[in-house]
Amino acid sequence: MNVLIPTKVQLHKQSRRLELHFGAQVYQLGAEYLRVHSPSAEVKGHGPGQAVLQFGKKDVGISGIERAGNYALKILFDDDHDSGIYTWDYLYQLAVEQEHKWQVYLDALAAAGKTREKDTSVVKFV
16 A cells, blocks of 8 residues: 655644645645544544544644654644644545545534534633
8 A cells, every 4th residue: 555645744823724735736734623633542532433522623723743753743732632643644534535524523513512612601600
């Protein structure tokens, strides 16, 4: 199996996007999209059926990226999530399936009664 390795990776902090070039193809992946699809155990779980739906991540940003060997990126999010190692294969899959994966995520949020917005409700103690 051929592993597609990006020819260019660029972080756009202000627009909260990661730009990936795979040959002539250029993809822009938003921070929220990457965060809710993190390959970490915190998000994916430790086995089938253990995934944890991420919500309230609309305003998450990417504070940095680090190369993980020759096979992946570690993405550091500004909500302190930094345990996901995004392999080149997984990033490519996220890029080419972005529209579908995003809709599946939005549908899951709706079904769970959750939102992309951060919970800012105030609890009053009497």
